[in-house]
Amino acid sequence: MKLELREITKTFGSFVANDAIDLVIEPGEIHSLLGENGAGKSTLMNVLYGLYRPDGGQILIDGQPVRFTGPGDAMAAGIGMVHQHFMLVPVFTVAENVVLGHEPTRGGMLDLGAARNLVREISARFGFDLDPDALIEDLPVGAQQRVEIVKALSRHAEVLVLDEPTAVLTPHETDELMAIMRQLRDEGTSIVFITHKLREVKAVSDRITVIRRGKVVGSADPSADQADLASLMVGRQVSLALDKAPAAPGEVALEVTDLRVTDESGVRTLDGVSFDVHRGEVLAVAGVQGNGQTELTEALLGLQDNVQGSAKLDGAELVGRTTKQILDAGIGFVPEDRTHDALVPDFSVAENLVLDQFNRPPYGSALVMRPAAVRTNAETLVEDFDVRTSSAQNAVSTLSGGNQQKVVMARALNRELSLLIASQPTRGVDVGSIEFLHRRILDERDRGTPVIIVSTELDEVTQLADRIAVMYRGTILGIVPGDTDRDVLGLMMAGYTAEAAREAVAAGARTTDSQLADEGELA
Structure with a gap:
């Protein structure tokens, strides 16, 4: 299946997340979308997957225009997506999660046997080693990601979008995922690999498209130099080696x-x-x-x-x-899991930036919070740490994962x-x-x-x-x-x-x- 995105534009108020983006995904290739945090990569794929409606442009499959009103339409057309933050029900089993939304039935009842067999069949095909009856909450992150991939493949995905799939994986789990990606490609599945990790892009890509601030700014071959890719991605020269003075430790x-x-x-x-x-x-x-x-x-x-x-x-x-x-x-603390331990998703960026100081001057007292001081603090930190958001009053859950991490780091270092x-x-x-x-x-x-x-x-x-x-x-x-x-x-x-x-x-x-x-x- 050949997939084309032509002049896709998506705006949120006055903010242009995608600006007339063109992208072609050929059958059986790993096509990497490389870009800095907040560049518009995930937004573009959410448009493709039917989660967002584009404000302009069109999607074509094998040369024919298509229109998706939701993820169901995208899945029916052969497009699957594994989101950066997994869409799994923790208290359900692997089999129950895989068939959720398209449950096999027998006599009007859920056919769990068929669901288990489906998981076993796809797992055996790709060497996933998944227990259909294991609870999601008991699985490590790498195994949960494999469940998401099985979900997409169970719906016969011909194009699989992987959104920042290695963000929370160990090096070993990353190697396993890349082996899976290559196997999927060799069997004819096209993969869109969204990432900002240069080493991984070079290791697994067939083609690379670079997006910066909502626009396609170039393409590159996987053999390209890392420094050149980094410069294309962020729009300036980037030092990949940290220049630091020797420490002068005290007591x-x-x-x-x-x-x-x-x-x-x-x-x-x-x-x-x-x-x-x-x-x-x-x-x-x-x-x-x-x-x-x-x-x-x-x-x-x-x-x-x-x-x-x-x-x-x-x-x-x-x-x-x-x-x-x-x-x-x-003590400033940055937890390893920002989603569960560092941020309150429904709170604004500004509120998350003072979570550990909201009841202390200048942000508040034991009884009241001072919104003006919280807002001023947020405006300063958003600029200093280049947090990509249209407003510090937006919920922190609307930010990309990398920008959420900047919020966590900014808070820890801001005192x-x-x-x-x-x-x-x-x-x-x-x-x-x-x-x-x-x-x-x-x-x-x-x-x-x-x-x-x-x-x-x-x-x-x-x-x-x-x-x-x-x-x-x-x-x-x-x-x-x-x-x-x-x-x-x-x-x-x-x-x-x-x-x-x-x-x-x-x-x-x-x-x-x-x-x-x-x-x-x-x-």
Whole structure:
């Protein structure tokens, strides 16, 4: 199926999200839409999928004009879409989610047997390894994404739109997704891959179209240089290497001793973690996702119930204090999951920017909030952090994922800090904004603030870190300098001690992202 978009225009009030965009998707190709946060990529695909009605232009399938009044029309025409934020019912099973809206029946009743068989058939075809009876809420993010793909394929999608599909995936899950994309392409399915991650675009694309501020600004071959793609995407030269001055660490500000966390089932998820962070340094916590990083940050913020040990900030104990007390002590916090833990979707951008300070001057008191001060603060931060929105009074849910992340980072950095803890600080953010946010983090360090960064991205870890603590199975295997070799870090993330990893690398061993992720899962 050949898909054409001709001069598609979509406006929201005076804001032009898509400005006469032309796009052709050939049969059996992976066509990447590359652009910065808020460029209009998702809006364009929402028009294609029938979620938005275009204000101008037309859609053609195999040369014939079509008009979609809703997603049902798009699905009937052979177009499927996997949204950045999954459209799944958490308490339903995999099979129930896959057939939701087109349920097979027998005798007027839901035929769950047929639904299970459908899931098994598609899963076996693509090696998805999905249990039809598993509850969505019990599945990891990568498996939930495969459920969304099975949903689309069960409706015989010939064009599959993947909207920022790797934003919340581990490196191993990303590799798996790319293998699935290639297999789908080889079987004749066209894929529209919406992303801003240059490395992934180069790895999987057949063609690349770049959108900037609602317009197509060019196309590129996957062999194009990353720096050239970045410049085309953001409209200026972008430095892909972070230029930072050496740290000048001061005295110890945070001292963590024998920190332990036990979950509800009695499993020790954090086991005897000890480290310190100096003023004016970045300590990066690296590790395969699921090795205790989440529990560590939540324990420091008072978000874990069963915590033992000690965490002293400037001599004051944090363990046993409430989250509000900890935040009020001057700790800036960026949670790893912005959707569930960092934002209130129905609140405005302005309100989300003061969530942790709304009852304190100048934004309010215990009794009232001061809207004028909240609005002025929002206008300043929206401009400083280049948050793409037509108004700070819009609900934060209307923003793209990367712009939502900018809101979270802006809030965390918008006050005097005694400690910054940022988990996955640039998740879902485009290359130009990553450059800006990394610089803001280093500026905070250079002001003397102790900084903890938790990231599964080794590039981010090695660029920001002055020291790196590697976590494995709820413990810290070692703390190494920030310029430690990537292969050494990779082996440590797979369970090697620092000394053993250095010896192995010296002997010629290397660990790819996929291999270390496999090791982490086996652990």
